[in-house]
Amino acid sequence: MRAKSAPVEQSLALRTLVFIPAWNEEASIDGVVADVRTHIPDADILVVDDGSTDSTAERARAAGVLCASLPFNQGLGSALQTGYLWALREGYDFCAHLDADGQHPPAEVARLLAEVQANRADLALGSRYAERTEALPGAEIEGEDYKPTWTRTIGINVFRFILTLATRQRFTDTTSGMRAANRRVMKLFSENYSPDFAEIESLQLAVREGLRVEEVPVRFLERQGGASFLTPLRSAFFIFKGLIVILVGMFKPRRHAEAER
Ligand SMILES: Nc1nc2c(ncn2[C@@H]2O[C@H](COP(=O)(O)OP(=O)(O)OP(=O)(O)O)[C@@H](O)[C@H]2O)c(=O)[nH]1
Ligand SMILES: [Mg+2]
Secondary structure (H helix, E strand, O other), X not given: OOOOOOOOHHHHOOOEEEEEEEOOOOOOHXXXXXXHHHHOOOOEEEEEEOOOOOOHHHHHHHOOOEEXXXXXXXXXXXXXXXXXXXXXXXXXXXXXXXXXXXXXXHHHHHHHHHHHHOOOOOEEEEEOOOOOOOOOOOOOOOOOEOOOOHHHHHHHHHHHHHHHHHHOOOOOOOOOOOEEEEHHHHHHHHHOOOOOOOHHHHHHHHHHOOOOXXXXXXXXXXXXXXXXXXXXXXXXXXXXXXXHHHHHHOOOOOOOHHHHO
């Protein structure tokens, strides 16, 4: 007679993956991984090394976290899509991502995860500019507040206005790369995500597919090392490209994610 199999407790527990897109972030990756462990202790951690030429991947492996190394630099969108696909295929219930440069406090990411875990949103988005109805969140977090450059400020305001208009949902921080998601979002984004900076496009897509996207007020900090990719010229190009992408996105056929629920 076959022995009765013992109940597998782990299969009943909800599993969370926190992934960190990283491109040449050796100066900050150790600190970010350590902070995620402290503030989101139950989550598995995946560093998506986007073809780094420094020791980012070695450091991630030495820290004992999962590490997916893309063979060459493919852009932030590809790194994020890799994370969503990993989470989907490995059967995680929830996932979250944050930048590898130390700007996104993991304590704030934990608050985003709480929103999707409580099923108040499919996609929770950390916003530096959302109105704060309670006491300043993250006030206890050490570090200097993020200050956008003037080109960034222009871009943020342009996209805030256009995306709000295009989706008929109020957005304040469309370029935020601090997000938490459930499996509906994993499925959508692992199939549809542009390779480069696709933060805005992905929000438009999620709203059009009927997913619940919610902004949560958070603090962002200044970079802890490395260099920003967005020079003023790149920012101008990014704004131009973003506008075209939103315009085209308004006419794309819907895939009706609601029907897949
Ligand atoms: N720029 C850039 N970042 C990438 C890429 N692939 C992965 N990343 C990671 O994506 C995250 C965001 O990149 P950042 O250059 O910091 O972009 P940002 O936070 O919008 O810009 P800053 O506010 O100036 O830091 C970081 O963790 C990067 O390491 C890539 O191809 N280009
Ligand atoms: Mg950054």
